Amino acid sequence: MSNYTELSIAKALNKGMAKAMQNNPKVITFGEDIAQLGGVFRVTEGLLAEFGEKRVFNTPIAESGIVGTAIGLAMRGYKSVVEIQFDGFVYPAFNQITSQLAKFTYRSEGSLSMPVVIRIPYGGGIGAVEHHSESPEAYFAHTAGLRVMSPSNPNDAYWMMQQAIESNDPVIFLEPKRRYWQKGAVNLDQSPLPMHSARVLLEGKQVTVIAYGPMVTTALQAAEIAKEEGISIEVVDLRSISPIDMNTVLDSVRSTNRVVVAAEAPAFVSVASELAAAISEQAFYHLEAPVLRVGSFDTPYPPAKLEESYLPDADRILDAVDRVLAY
Amino acid sequence: MLQLLDQEGQYEVPSKYSQYGEIIDQLGEADYKKFYRDMARIRRFDEEATALQRQGQLGLWVPAIGQEGAQIGSGYAVGNKDHIFPSYREHGVAITHGVELMSILKMMRGVNHGGWDPNETRFHHYAIVLASQALHAAGYAMGVKFDGLVGTGDPENDLAVITYIGDGATAEGDVSEALLFAAVNESPLMFFVQNNQWAISSNVETTTKVPLFTRGLGFGVPGIRIDGNDVLASYAATKLHMDEIRTGKGPFLIEALTYRIGAHTTSDDPSKYRQSEEVEFWKAKDPIIRFEKFLRRQGIGDDFFEQVTQDGEDLAKEIRESTFALPDPPMENIFENVYTDPHPLVDAQRQWLQDYESSLEDNE
Ligand SMILES: Cc1ncc(C[n+]2csc(CCOP(=O)(O)OP(=O)(O)O)c2C)c(N)n1
Numbered sequence: 199m200s201n202y203t204e205l206s207i208a209k210a211l212n213k214g215m216a217k218a219m220q221n222n223p224k225v226i227t228f229g230e231d232i233a234q235l236g237g238v239f240r241v242t243e244g245l246l247a248e249f250g251e252k253r254v255f256n257t258p259i260a261e262s263g264i265v266g267t268a269i270g271l272a273m274r275g276y277k278s279v280v281e282i283q284f285d286g287f288v289y290p291a292f293n294q295i296t297s298q299l300a301k302f303t304y305r306s307e308g309s310l311s312m313p314v315v316i317r318i319p320y321g322g323g324i325g326a327v328e329h330h331s332e333s334p335e336a337y338f339a340h341t342a343g344l345r346v347m348s349p350s351n352p353n354d355a356y357w358m359m360q361q362a363i364e365s366n367d368p369v370i371f372l373e374p375k376r377r378y379w380q381k382g383a384v385n386l387d388q389s390p391l392p393m394h395s396a397r398v399l400l401e402g403k404q405v406t407v408i409a410y411g412p413m414v415t416t417a418l419q420a421a422e423i424a425k426e427e428g429i430s431i432e433v434v435d436l437r438s439i440s441p442i443d444m445n446t447v448l449d450s451v452r453s454t455n456r457v458v459v460a461a462e463a464p465a466f467v468s469v470a471s472e473l474a475a476a477i478s479e480q481a482f483y484h485l486e487a488p489v490l491r492v493g494s495f496d497t498p499y500p501p502a503k504l505e506e507s508y509l510p511d512a513d514r515i516l517d518a519v520d521r522v523l524a525y
Numbered sequence: 526m527l528q529l530l531d532q533e534g535q536y537e538v539p540s541k542y543s544q545y546g547e548i549i550d551q552l553g554e555a556d557y558k559k560f561y562r563d564m565a566r567i568r569r570f571d572e573e574a575t576a577l578q579r580q581g582q583l584g585l586w587v588p589a590i591g592q593e594g595a596q597i598g599s600g601y602a603v604g605n606k607d608h609i610f611p612s613y614r615e616h617g618v619a620i621t622h623g624v625e626l627m628s629i630l631k632m633m634r635g636v637n638h639g640g641w642d643p644n645e646t647r648f649h650h651y652a653i654v655l656a657s658q659a660l661h662a663a664g665y666a667m668g669v670k671f672d673g674l675v676g677t678g679d680p681e682n683d684l685a686v687i688t689y690i691g692d693g694a695t696a697e698g699d700v701s702e703a704l705l706f707a708a709v710n711e712s713p714l715m716f717f718v719q720n721n722q723w724a725i726s727s728n729v730e731t732t733t734k735v736p737l738f739t740r741g742l743g744f745g746v747p748g749i750r751i752d753g754n755d756v757l758a759s760y761a762a763t764k765l766h767m768d769e770i771r772t773g774k775g776p777f778l779i780e781a782l783t784y785r786i787g788a789h790t791t792s793d794d795p796s797k798y799r800q801s802e803e804v805e806f807w808k809a810k811d812p813i814i815r816f817e818k819f820l821r822r823q824g825i826g827d828d829f830f831e832q833v834t835q836d837g838e839d840l841a842k843e844i845r846e847s848t849f850a851l852p853d854p855p856m857e858n859i860f861e862n863v864y865t866d867p868h869p870l871v872d873a874q875r876q877w878l879q880d881y882e883s884s885l886e887d888n889e
Contacts, residue, residue: 230724230725230727231725231726231727233726234726234797234798235725235726235797235798236797238725238792238793256726256727256731257731258693258696258727258731258732259655259693259694259696259697259724259727259732260696260697260698261697262698263696263698286653286654287654287655289654290654290697290698290699325584325635326584326585327584327585327632327633327635327638327653328638328653329653329654330653466870495859495860495871495874495878496870496871496874497859497860497863497871497874498638498863500858500859501632501635501636501637501638501854501858502584502634502635503634503635503636503853503854504635504853504854504856504858504859505635507856507859507878508859513885514881517881
C-alpha cells in the first residue's frame, strides 16, 4: 500500500527539499528571505529550524552574487538550492547562469560539475505589479548546459524537486506560482517517473494539447469543457522543458494527429515554437493540421488589469483546438 | 549622525554641524508648516491606500509610514530643475514634486506600469527591479555634465540628480557600479540611502558589515549619516550637498537612518521576523510627532493641526472616491508603446485579439 498525503504544490516542494536535505548533508539552500520567513511564498518554511543556519540562510539582495557563489560552492562540493524571489529578478544573475553555471562542465572538460538548482516562482495570473509575472523559460532552455523543468501538480513537485537536487547538472526549476496553493495527492513511496519524462495526464482521441507548469491546469480545464461538447482532448504535461521527452510527445501526436501547444510565455521564439518545429520535423506524415501555438502576446507583461486579456485561457486553447479540427 | 531635532522637538545645532544649521536658518514658518502638512498628508494617504488594498481596490500597497521625515525633508531640498530617480516607496518625495497621488495608486491598482511623465515631473518611474535606478541616475548625471550644466556658478543653469536606494538594495552590483561611474565621471549625483533597517525580512546586518554611509568611500564617494526621522536634518543635508554637487564637487551619499514602521508591503507579515518591541521603540521616534513638538515650541497652535487633520480626511475621501471611479485600461494598451515605431508582429496580434474578442461577442 502506498503512503499518500494531500499537499499543496508549495508544501510538496518544501517536503521535497527537506527530504533531499535529509538524504545529503551537502545540500544547502540560500536566497533572499528564505530563512526565518521561509521565502515570500513560504516554500522554505521550517527548513531553518530543521537544518540550521549553516544550511539555510539569507543572502544579501544580489542575484548575481547568489548564483555566482553557488558556483563556487559547487566547486567545493556543496549542492546549492538557491531561490530567486520572483521570475523578473533572475536577470541580474543572467551572466552567472548562462555564461558560467551552464558552461563550467564543458569548459573544464568534465573535471567540474555544477549541481546547482535555481528555484524560480514564475508566471502570471496573480494580479502583481511589474516584474512579478514573467515566463523566462525560453532564455534558459536556449542555453546549452542547463536543464529546465516545471512541475504542474503536488506529486510532481515533490518528486521533481528531489530529482533536480540529485542531478549533477544545473537545473532551472520553475515553480508555477499561481498554482502554489493547488492541492493534490502526493505518493510518498512510489518511485517517480524519470526526471525528464513527459506524462500523458489525460487520455484523449482527437487533439493533443501539450502544456507545462501553470498552463497544465488550464489545459485540463479546456479538455473538460471540450468533453461536454463531444471533443476528446489528450493532455500531455511536458514536466521537463529541457530536455524534452519527444517520445511521449510523438506517441501522442501519432495517435491524435492534431496538436496545440499552450504556454504562458509569448509565443515568438518560445518553447512552444520548439515543440511545433520538432513535431513537424519528426511526425510530419502523422499531422492532419499545422501545430498551433497558444501563448501570450509578444508584448511586455501588461499591468494586472490587463492580464486576463493577455494570458491564454481555456477558451483560447479551445479556439486553437477548433482550428486544428477544422483541417 | 547629523541630528538637529531631538525626540522632544528641541532644535539644536551641534557646532561641528553649523553649516547645516545655516541652511535651516533660511527657513521660515511657512516652510515648517509645509513640511508638517506634507508629512501628515502622505501618512494619511498611506493609511487610506492600505485600506483600499484591503478592500481589493489595489493589487498591492507599499507603505512608507515612518519614513516621512527622510522623504519630505530631502524632497523639498531637491531643486526645481533637478531630477529624481526613486525606488518604489518614495511617495513622500513624489508629492514634493507635484506627482499626482492618483498616478501612484493607478500603478498599484494595475492600471499601468508607470503612471506619470518623468519629463514633466522630473520624478522618474518607480523602479521595482532593485537598484536598477541607481545606474539610470548615474547615466542621467553623466548627460547633465556632458551638457555643461554643472559648476557654471549660475544657479539658473546648474542641476543635480538624486537617486533613492533602500538599505537592502545597496547589495546589488548595480549600486556599486553606479557609485563608480558617478565617481570616475565626477557626476552631479546624490545617493540617498534610506536605511529603514529592514529589507523584507532581512535586517540591515544581512546587507552590510560597515555603516552604509561609508559604502561609497572606496569608490571615491564621501557620505554622511543623518537622523532620517528628523525632517530638518534631512532637508539641511540634502540641500547643502545637492548645492555642492551642482557646483561640480562630484557625487555624495547620504544615509538616512529611519525605520519601516509598516509591513514591507500589504503582502508581508512582519510578525514572522521582528519583535513588536522593536517597532514600538521606533514608533516613539516618529518623525511627525517629533516635528509637531517642534512646531508647538514655535508657538503654532491647535488651529493649524486641526486644519491639517481635516485636510487629511478630505484627501482620504477624495482618493477613495477617485480610486473607485478609476476605469480599467482599454485592452489595446497591451499593444501600445511596446515599440516607438510600428512593428508587424505587434500589429498582427492587436488585430488578432480584436477579431477574437468580437468573435466571442458574436457567439454570445
Ligand atoms: C533585483 C530584485 N531582487 C529582488 C527583489 C524583491 N524585493 C523587493 S523589495 C525587496 C527588499 C528591498 O529592501 P530595501 O532595499 O531595504 O528597501 P525597502 O523595501 O526596505 O524600502 C526585495 C528583496 C526585487 N524587487 N528586485
